[in-house]
Amino acid sequence: xxxxxxxxxxxxxxxxxxxxxxxxxxxxxxxxxxxxxxxxxxxxxxxxxxxxxxxxxxxxxxxxxxxxxxxxxxxxxxxxxxxxxxxxxxxxxxxxxxxxxxxxxxxxxxxxxxxxxxxxxxxxxxxxxx
Numbered sequence: 005x006x007x008x009x010x011x012x013x014x015x016x017x018x019x020x021x022x023x024x025x026x027x028x029x030x031x032x033x034x035x036x037x038x039x040x041x042x043x044x045x046x047x048x049x050x051x052x053x054x055x056x057x058x059x060x061x062x063x064x065x066x067x068x069x070x071x072x073x074x075x076x077x078x079x080x081x082x083x084x085x086x087x088x089x090x091x092x093x094x095x096x097x098x099x100x101x102x103x104x105x106x107x108x109x110x111x112x113x114x115x116x117x118x119x120x121x122x123x124x125x126x127x128x129x130x131x132x133x134x
Contacts, residue, residue: 012077015060026062035119037061041081051099069116071109 015021027034043056061077075085090106092115093099105111 012061012064012073014080015062017058017060021060021062032120033066034063035066037064037077039077039081041083045099049100051103053099066116066119069112069119071106071112074106074112 021036023036037060039059039061040053041056041059043053046052046054059081064073074090078085078088078090091103092106093102093104104115106115
């Protein structure tokens with residue numbers, strides 16, 4: 005499933021992809037998003053994402069990642085972008101302190117900055133709602 009403004013593709017959890025071999029060790033152009041969806045957040049403290057499914061979105065272009073690209077990813081999974089809430093967890097820190105909303109343009113700018121500066125290939129995103 006590719007979007008018009010990006011080359012991203014959806015990969016099933018069962019399909020292995022070596023991100024270092026695929027993107028290269030010095031990659032600054034692409035990242036993979038681990039999308040947790042269809043579940044629910046457990047309550048604070050010790051928040052957890054319970055149930056749902058995990059899919060991977062590969063070959064997301066760092067420079068073109070935007071709310072529009074993210075919305076096209078969400079709609080490809082059948083989510084209504086008006087009623088779905090998204091949070092990123094770039095550093096894989098605990099959910100109680102590491103969740104960052106993905107709702108406004110600045111949220112995406114900060115998300116991409118983290119991907120660029122921290123050099124992450126894999127970023128975790130969780131959805132609830134819809």
